[in-house]
Amino acid sequence: MNLFALEKRILDKKLLIPRKSIEKRVKKLANQISLDYEGREPVLIGVLKGVIFFLADLARELSIPAKIDFIRAASYGSSMTSSRTIQLTKDVEIPIQGKPVILVEDIVDTGLTLTHIMQEVERKGPESIRICALIEKLERQETKVPIDYCGFRINEGFIIGYGLDFDEKYRNLPDLYVLS
Ligand code: IMP
Ligand code: MG
Numbered sequence: 001m002n003l004f005a006l007e008k009r010i011l012d013k014k015l016l017i018p019r020k021s022i023e024k025r026v027k028k029l030a031n032q033i034s035l036d037y038e039g040r041e042p043v044l045i046g047v048l049k050g051v052i053f054f055l056a057d058l059a060r061e062l063s064i065p066a067k068i069d070f071i072r073a074a075s076y077g078s079s080m081t082s083s084r085t086i087q088l089t090k091d092v093e094i095p096i097q098g099k100p101v102i103l104v105e106d107i108v109d110t111g112l113t114l115t116h117i118m119q120e121v122e123r124k125g126p127e128s129i130r131i132c133a134l135i136e137k138l139e140r141q142e143t144k145v146p147i148d149y150c151g152f153r154i155n156e157g158f159i160i161g162y163g164l165d166f167d168e169k170y171r172n173l174p175d176l177y178v179l180s
Contacts, residue, residue, distance in 0.1 A: 013170075013178065013179055013180065015175055015177055016175075016177055017152060017176040019162075019174045022151075022162060022176065025152065029058060029149050030061030031061070033062060033064075033149060034064050040064065041064065042064075042100045043068075043094065043126075044067065044068050044069070044102050046068070046070045046104045046105075047106070048071070048090065049165075050164050050165065051104055051106045053162050053163040054134045054151075055068070055104050071120075073117055074087055084112060086113055086117075088117070097124055098125065101121060101126040101130070102129075103121065103132065104132045105134070107133065107134060107159060108133045108136050110142040110143065111141050111144065112142060115143045115145060118131075131145065131147050131148050132150075134151040136154075137154055137155075137156070138153060139155055157179065157180075159179075160173065160178075161173030161175050162174065166179065
């Protein structure tokens with residue numbers, strides 16, 4: 001696809017989930033997490049960069065104390081095949097051994113990134129790991145990732161906005177859009 005065609009696809013973006021609905025759903029997730037972790041202090045580990053707004057909103061809706069840290073992974077090789085290799089480019093900085101960890105991710109597509117990150121985090125010996133994802137994409141999951149707290153399930157499409165990018169653009173759109 002040439003650049004002009006790509007730009008045209010961007011211009012054809014369609015509103016998928018408006019900010020009010022995102023806000024409501026994030027509050028619900030935060031309430032559930034607050035109930036489940038009552039009397040404890042989980043470490044929220046956000047997967048950069050797409051998660052920034054979701055994590056910021058989620059964390060501020062919690063009624064329990066929580067620590068916040070970030071991790072980042074990059075994948076090399078074709079994203080069309082499962083032969084991608086995934087490497088951590090930024091590790092967690094606060095100690096998580098013996099701590100309840102919640103991995104917070106923007107979107108789970110094939111599940112490869114999160115599977116790799118989970119393995120890396122597990123090696124640090126946390127008390128437990130749960131997963132919170134804003135969006136679970138169902139169309140091409142290769143690895144089944146158990147999502148404990150899921151914002152929205154969608155069947156298909158490339159999503160932008162509310163932190164999610166297309167080629168580093170459109171992260172700052174406050175609503176979620178699908179490229180049509
Ligand atoms: P996975 O390893 O295939 O699950 O890919 C996960 C990562 O790819 C996500 O954390 C996103 O950063 C990116 N990604 C996957 N699908 C989308 C999308 O629809 N919009 C924006 N980013 C996406
Ligand atoms: Mg991501």
